[in-house]
Amino acid sequence: xxxxxxxxxxxxxxxxxxxxxxxxxxxxxxxxxxxxxxxxxxxxxxxxxxxxxxxxxxxxxxxxxxxxxxxxxxxxxxxxxxxxxxxxxxxxxxxxxxxxxxxxxxxxxxxxxxxxxxxxxxxxxxxxxxxxxxxxxxxxxxxxxxxxxxxxxxxxxxxxxxxxxxxxxxxxxxxxxxxxxxxxxxxxxxxxxxxxxxxxxxxxxxxxxxxxxxxxxxxxxxxxxxxxxxxxxxxxxxxxxxxxxxxxxxxxxxxxxxxxxxxxxxxxxxxxxxxxxxxxxxxxxx
Amino acid sequence: xxxxxxxxxxxxxxxxxxxxxxxxxxxxxxxxxxxxxxxxxxxxxxxxxxxxxxxxxxxxxxxxxxxxxxxxxxxxxxxxxxxxxxxxxxxxxxxxxxxxxxxxxxxxxxxxxxxxxxxxxxxxxxxxxxxxxxxxxxxxxxxxxxxxxxxxxxxxxxxxxxxxxxxxxxxxxxxxxxxxxxxxxxxxxxxxxxxxxxxxxxxxxxxxxxxxxxxxxxxxxx
Numbered sequence: 001x002x003x004x005x006x007x008x009x010x011x012x013x014x015x016x017x018x019x020x021x022x023x024x025x026x027x028x029x030x031x032x033x034x035x036x037x038x039x040x041x042x043x044x045x046x047x048x049x050x051x052x053x054x055x056x057x058x059x060x061x062x063x064x065x066x067x068x069x070x071x072x073x074x075x076x077x078x079x080x081x082x083x084x085x086x087x088x089x090x091x092x093x094x095x096x097x098x099x100x101x102x103x104x105x106x107x108x109x110x111x112x113x114x115x116x117x118x119x120x121x122x123x124x125x126x127x128x129x130x131x132x133x134x135x136x137x138x139x140x141x142x143x144x145x146x147x148x149x150x151x152x153x154x155x156x157x158x159x160x161x162x163x164x165x166x167x168x169x170x171x172x173x174x175x176x177x178x179x180x181x182x183x184x185x186x187x188x189x190x191x192x193x194x195x196x197x198x199x200x201x202x203x204x205x206x207x208x209x210x211x212x213x214x215x216x217x218x219x220x221x222x223x224x225x226x227x228x229x230x231x232x233x234x235x236x237x238x239x240x241x242x243x244x245x246x247x248x249x250x251x252x253x254x255x256x257x258x259x260x261x262x263x264x265x266x267x268x269x270x271x272x273x274x275x276x277x278x279x280x281x282x283x284x285x286x
Numbered sequence: 287x288x289x290x291x292x293x294x295x296x297x298x299x300x301x302x303x304x305x306x307x308x309x310x311x312x313x314x315x316x317x318x319x320x321x322x323x324x325x326x327x328x329x330x331x332x333x334x335x336x337x338x339x340x341x342x343x344x345x346x347x348x349x350x351x352x353x354x355x356x357x358x359x360x361x362x363x364x365x366x367x368x369x370x371x372x373x374x375x376x377x378x379x380x381x382x383x384x385x386x387x388x389x390x391x392x393x394x395x396x397x398x399x400x401x402x403x404x405x406x407x408x409x410x411x412x413x414x415x416x417x418x419x420x421x422x423x424x425x426x427x428x429x430x431x432x433x434x435x436x437x438x439x440x441x442x443x444x445x446x447x448x449x450x451x452x453x454x455x456x457x458x459x460x461x462x463x464x465x466x467x468x469x470x471x472x473x474x475x476x477x478x479x480x481x482x483x484x485x486x487x488x489x490x491x492x493x494x495x496x497x498x499x500x501x502x503x504x505x506x507x508x
Binding site: 053055059080081084091093095096099100101102105109110112113114115116117118121142143157 | 406409410413414457458462464467469
């Protein structure tokens with residue numbers, strides 16, 4: 001059985017009356033990976049996410065060429081609500097995605113629409129709220145929840161459908177740094193429970209401790225993709241992609257280039273500090 | 287005694303009929319009863335404000351009727367009837383979740399699910415809309431928006447707040463529509479919920495409704 005969860009082949013897409021947003025995308029995202037998709041504003045990251053869930057071209061329309069296979073199935077002609085049960089997506093404008101008045105109903109909405117029994121719905125609602133750290137808040141009105149809690153609630157509503165793949169488009173764009181770090185820590189916990197995760201994030205510093213794979217998009221093209229370390233090195237080699245890398249890795253790869261050394265695969269500042277103190281203590285060369 | 291949204295809706299409809307069927311002293315008693323129930327359910331500032339506004343509005347209606355030549359008795363009974371009908375709705379809204387009302391409308395009154403869903407969604411976005419309008423007002427004030435001058439000038443200046451708000455609302459509705467599509471919105475939205483079951487309280491209430499609604503018939507024959 002193939003290890004590829006999402007395979008995009010020769011994919012081109014343009015919205016109605018617009019230029020190409022995605023060009024010649026050939027992408028494979030592996031099962032079990034925590035993949036980050038990064039790139040400058042307007043690069044096509046959000047559209048790529050939407051292509052993975054069939055939202056483009058099926059919902060928005062537009063011109064396209066190529067194919068998108070998700071979990072072994074071509075998504076052409078499939079209903080996006082059916083795809084969403086296997087590939088859950090959380091879009092960036094979280095406020096407008098909520099359709100109900102209370103937390104419990106928000107999570108139950110999708111499940112009821114897909115024909116789950118009320119008993120099963122209740123079970124899944126409680127479980128999903130507990131999973132995102134909001135246990136027992138079924139009857140809370142949406143306006144009783146903070147921005148961060150609403151974000152988690154939306155995540156819970158996606159998780160309740162138990163999708164095999166989780167796609168999040170800039171999930172922390174409206175959160176403060178502490179809230180963002182806390183949401184990603186939670187997301188990593190969820191990922192560890194065997195749920196493949198794809199995150200669009202322009203600030204890779206947040207994702208550095210967690211990501212296993214990296215895709216860098218620029219001008220609608222997937223310029224770099226693969227395991228994080230190899231992809232980061234490939235991005236560092238291209239002047240215009242460097243700025244997308246996490247700051248810690250800019251330092252690491254810069255040091256490696258300057259001193260011709262090989263440093264560890266840093267994921268946290270502590271790891272970097274420890275290695276740098278060992279190798280460069282006293283001003284000596286490694 | 288707990289009663290379902292369905293029975294409450296029937297009760298509100300019945301009250302609308304009773305104000306015309308029952309004698310005026312009975313309608314006045316109904317009003318007292320409604321006010322007691324309303325204040326028992328919710329005694330906050332909003333409820334008081336609603337009662338206050340309703341009183342002013344009723345007063346205006348009575349005065350208007352008098353100005354148009356209606357006798358005092360007719361004007362007063364007209365005002366009383368309107369007050370009783372509206373207070374019944376206030377009782378319903380104060381005691382029932384809007385989602386339960388929507389479910390009752392779909393399940394028992396066979397209202398199309400799209401319309402029922404509009405009820406809950408409209409309410410869901412009221413706080414968002416208020417917060418967006420406050421943000422827009424602040425932002426436009428920083429750019430020179432002022433609500434000074436006569437009514438026309440103020441109305442014209444307010445367009446600077448309305449335009450971005452409308453654009454914002456359109457963008458949000460697009461995301462909402464996509465979200466609903468992803469979540470499979472359709473006839474199942476209400477069909478798969480726990481069915482609304484009537485309890486003893488509902489049956490007792492419905493019997494009272496039938497008895498009072500047939501008052502003109504049995505008062506003639508008994």
